[in-house]
Amino acid sequence: MSTTTTTFTSPFASSRVRFSRLLVSEWRKLWSLRSTWWVLGITALLIIGFALIFSAAMSSAMSDPEFERQMGGAIHPTTYVTSGYTFAVLVGAALGALTVTGEYSTGMIRATLSAAPTRLPVLWAKLVVVAVAIFGVTALSTAVAYVVTNPILSGHNIHIDLSDGEHVRALLGVPLYVTVVALFAVAVGVLLRSTPGAIVTVVGVFFLVPTIASVIAMATGQAWAEAVNKWLPGAAGERIITQVGEAAPVNGATGPGSTLALFDAWTGFAVLGAYTVVLIAVAAVVLKRRDA
Amino acid sequence: MIEAHGLTKRYGPKTAVDGVTFTVRPGIVTGFLGPNGAGKSTTMRMIMGLDRPTAGTVTVNGLPYAQLRSPLTQVGALLEARAVHPGRSARMHLRVLAATHGLPTSRVDEVIELTGLESVARKRVGGFSLGMGQRLGIAAALLGDPKTLILDEPVNGLDPEGVLWVRNLARYLASQGRTVFLSSHLMSEVALTADHVIVIGKGRILADTSVKDFTAGASRKVVRVRTPRATALASAIVRAGGTATPVPDDQAVGDAPPTLLEVAGLDAPAIGELALTAEVALHELTPVASTLEQAYMELTADSVEYRTEDVSHVGGAAASAAATPGTNASGERR
Numbered sequence: 001m002s003t004t005t006t007t008f009t010s011p012f013a014s015s016r017v018r019f020s021r022l023l024v025s026e027w028r029k030l031w032s033l034r035s036t037w038w039v040l041g042i043t044a045l046l047i048i049g050f051a052l053i054f055s056a057a058m059s060s061a062m063s064d065p066e067f068e069r070q071m072g073g074a075i076h077p078t079t080y081v082t083s084g085y086t087f088a089v090l091v092g093a094a095l096g097a098l099t100v101t102g103e104y105s106t107g108m109i110r111a112t113l114s115a116a117p118t119r120l121p122v123l124w125a126k127l128v129v130v131a132v133a134i135f136g137v138t139a140l141s142t143a144v145a146y147v148v149t150n151p152i153l154s155g156h157n158i159h160i161d162l163s164d165g166e167h168v169r170a171l172l173g174v175p176l177y178v179t180v181v182a183l184f185a186v187a188v189g190v191l192l193r194s195t196p197g198a199i200v201t202v203v204g205v206f207f208l209v210p211t212i213a214s215v216i217a218m219a220t221g222q223a224w225a226e227a228v229n230k231w232l233p234g235a236a237g238e239r240i241i242t243q244v245g246e247a248a249p250v251n252g253a254t255g256p257g258s259t260l261a262l263f264d265a266w267t268g269f270a271v272l273g274a275y276t277v278v279l280i281a282v283a284a285v286v287l288k289r290r291d292a
Numbered sequence: 293m294i295e296a297h298g299l300t301k302r303y304g305p306k307t308a309v310d311g312v313t314f315t316v317r318p319g320i321v322t323g324f325l326g327p328n329g330a331g332k333s334t335t336m337r338m339i340m341g342l343d344r345p346t347a348g349t350v351t352v353n354g355l356p357y358a359q360l361r362s363p364l365t366q367v368g369a370l371l372e373a374r375a376v377h378p379g380r381s382a383r384m385h386l387r388v389l390a391a392t393h394g395l396p397t398s399r400v401d402e403v404i405e406l407t408g409l410e411s412v413a414r415k416r417v418g419g420f421s422l423g424m425g426q427r428l429g430i431a432a433a434l435l436g437d438p439k440t441l442i443l444d445e446p447v448n449g450l451d452p453e454g455v456l457w458v459r460n461l462a463r464y465l466a467s468q469g470r471t472v473f474l475s476s477h478l479m480s481e482v483a484l485t486a487d488h489v490i491v492i493g494k495g496r497i498l499a500d501t502s503v504k505d506f507t508a509g510a511s512r513k514v515v516r517v518r519t520p521r522a523t524a525l526a527s528a529i530v531r532a533g534g535t536a537t538p539v540p541d542d543q544a545v546g547d548a549p550p551t552l553l554e555v556a557g558l559d560a561p562a563i564g565e566l567a568l569t570a571e572v573a574l575h576e577l578t579p580v581a582s583t584l585e586q587a588y589m590e591l592t593a594d595s596v597e598y599r600t601e602d603v604s605h606v607g608g609a610a611a612s613a614a615a616t617p618g619t620n621a622s623g624e625r626r
Contacts, residue, residue: 007318008469010365010437015393017362025391032384033377102377110342111375111385111432114367115392117341117358292342 017116022125025115030099030129039095040133043088044141047174050084051145055152062156076243077160078170080153081145085241089178090203092138096130096182097198100189113292120284123190127183127280134182138175146171166243169265173241176269180237181206184276190283206234217260226261237272239265293318293471294339294440298348301334301495308334310495311348316473318439321466323486323503324475327592331495332475333372336444339473340369352440353471364393364436370429372444378418382409382428385417389435399435407431408457422449430458440471447481459485479588483507493592515555515563518576522550528570534558551575 030036058080062068103109116122146160153159161167181202189198210232217225229235239262263271294316301309309331316322326332337343339350341357352360352367360366376385386400404413407427412420417428426449433441443462447455462485466472476482482489482503489506491499499506517536519525526536534557538550555563560579567574 008439010362010439012365012393012395012399012436013362013439015362015365015395015436017392018394021392021394025388028384028388028391029377029380032381032388033379035379102379106377107375108377109375110337110340110371111389113342114340114369114371114375115364115389117360117363119358289344291337291344 017118017121019121019125022116022121023128026099026122026125026129030133033102035098035102036095036133039091039098040137043091043095043134043178044137044144046088046091047084047138047141048145048148050087051081051149052152054083055080055149059152059156068156076170077153077158078167078241078243080149080158081142081160082170082174082241084145085174085177085238086207088138088141088174089181089206092134092178092182093185093202093206094199095134096185097189097202098195099126099130100186101193101195101198104193105195109292119288123186123280123284123287127186130182130186131179135175135179138178139172142171142174170241170243173238173265173269177237177240177272180269180272180276181234184233184272184279187276187279187283190287191279205232210234214260229260230262231271233272233275236263236268239263239268293354294350294352294442294473296335296339296348296350299335299338299345299350300347301331301338301343302346307495309338309345312492312495312497313348314490314497314500316471316490317488318471319466319469320487321462321472321474321485323482323489324473324492325479325482325489325588326475326477326492326498328477330477330492330592332477332492333444335492336369336371336442336473336475339442340367340371342371362393362436364389364395365438366436367440367442368433368436368438369442370426370433370444370446371442372448374425374429375432376417376425376428378416380417381414382417382420382424382431383413385428386431386435389432393436395435399437403431403434406434423451423454426450427454430461438470441465441473443472443474445475445477447476455481479585491588491591498591513556513559514580515558515560516576516578516580517553517555517563517574518551519553519567519572519574520551521572522553524570525567525572526553528566528572529553529555529558529563532558532562532566534563554580 058071058075062071103112112122113119150160160171184205185198185202188201189195192198192201210229213225213229213232214235217229242265262268294314296315297313298311299309299313300307300311312331312335324332324335334343338345339352339357349356357363357367380388383400383404386403387397390397390400404410407430409424409427409431412424417425420428426446430443430446433443441462443458446458446462450458462472462474466487474482474485486503489499489501489503490497491506516539517525518541522538526538529536534555536553536555539552539554541550541552558566560577564574564577
């Protein structure tokens with residue numbers, strides 16, 4: 001009952017929060033959830049699976065010499081390997097969103113922000129951890145896709161030249177593009193705090209809107225529609241994967257010989273990067289100010 | 293030590309916490325008592341830096357929470373809603389938190405043992421009962437061996453053994469010189485655990501006192517007397533050194549003169565003797581001891597968020613009906 005004058009000091013009082021420690025914490029958080037393994041597994045499966053199916057289908061079609069003569073050169077060699085990115089990017093983005101929205105939906109965010117009350121280092125740590133995981137898995141998957149499709153393609157004299165910078169850039173484009181979109185999704189997750197909301201937004205921005213915009217641009221031929229299409233984050237960002245004169249495979253409205261103006265590879269990727277940086281900055285401000 | 297000055301939180305037009313000022317001292321258990329919706333959790337979230345105060349300041353061990361460099365060793369908190377991802381095991385949840393401060397895994401295992409979670413430590417939290425979830429929350433609060441503990445409704449969902457364990461733990465932690473701030477909407481729980489109590493209602497501090505004083509103030513003894521000659525008896529009582537207060541009588545008809553008195557300063561036998569001498573007939577003579585729970589109910593009567601209508605009472609004057617101890621059949625009369 002009586003007030004004691006003893007002051008208690010924690011034996012761990014000198015253990016401070018550091019960024020390196022938040023990285024360890026976020027790394028453990030990521031890998032201790034089953035959803036991470038599922039999402040990354042599906043991402044890898046999409047990249048490798050699409051490459052295999054696309055290569056095998058084309059290979060079987062090219063057993064007809066007439067088809068091979070017409071189509072063999074129309075598709076760039078790297079496209080056989082990279083074709084799975086359009087869907088892999090959506091799954092990878094889901095992981096980015098989940099690292100944040102999973103905490104809000106469960107209340108874990110309160111424990112996280114109690115342990116790191118300055119808040120922003122938590123966001124930076126999440127971005128680093130998501131980037132490393134996604135880049136690692138997508139880079140490895142692309143390498144596997146290259147290795148497994150190589151025997152199929154070489155039979156038709158289709159060769160990826162790893163000494164050609166443009167070829168390497170397109171292959172490297174898969175992990176780069178998927179990683180940046182996943183970081184974009186982290187920021188969307190902070191802003192929306194809801195898993196379905198964030199995933200719908202990312203699918204809209206990187207899948208639905210570009211598909212619709214490219215159709216409108218092709219159909220109308222209007223300069224403004226073409227400009228809108230060109231500046232969309234998805235259309236700009238995926239230029240890093242595609243080759244000159246060739247359009248993205250899924251936004252099929254732009255076939256070979258298309259005249260839709262698009263950015264060149266690195267400029268387009270930089271445009272996506274700029275959108276992502278701006279969105280992350282907004283997310284950081286909101287995270288810092290908002291009640292948890 | 294927790295110090296709040298003019299702490300205010302408004303959500304739009306609704307004021308959840310309205311300029312509260314209080315100090316929670318180390319070495320004792322301080323209860324934070326109030327009905328649901330009184331502002332307890334909001335206050336605690338502001339202490340933890342999770343909610344931004346609309347006005348005012350609050351510091352923990354001298355600093356705003358966000359400025360603590362080693363927050364888990366300064367403050368351990370169990371917040372009302374579960375703050376755990378159900379997909380992780382209990383042990384991994386604690387390891388994730390420990391990692392932020394570089395606390396050793398041995399400390400994780402210590403708090404698991406301390407909270408009796410050994411058998412479920414490697415199971416996913418999603419399958420935990422409310423009681424186990426609460427124990428995990430307490431384990432997380434204790435992880436940094438903190439100087440200050442903030443426990444929001446810690447006994448919620450615990451079985452009787454768990455309730456006793458939390459009580460003893462809170463008192464033990466305070467005896468080590470820590471600051472222990474524990475919220476509850478149950479007066480009895482606070483009376484059993486805390487040394488000091490801060491009562492909050494509708495976002496305002498209603499009382500800030502030692503539990504001893506609160507209890508003493510609460511246990512005023514009065515005697516309820518019903519008589520047709522209330523005025524005559526009242527003057528006799530005053531002459532004998534007591535006080536008599538007419539109280540609203542729900543059995544009164546129309547503008548009839550008051551028949552019900554609350555008498556303080558004299559006990560029932562003395563009043564009975566007085567009535568005999570004054571030749572006043574008594575229709576009722578009931579000693580009433582107001583309990584701690586009643587004192588708390590009276591204190592917060594105006595500030596409860598949701599009130600259940602007294603269905604037995606038809607018509608107006610519901611307040612007087614609710615305040616009449618005679619309607620309480622729970623054996624609190626003595």
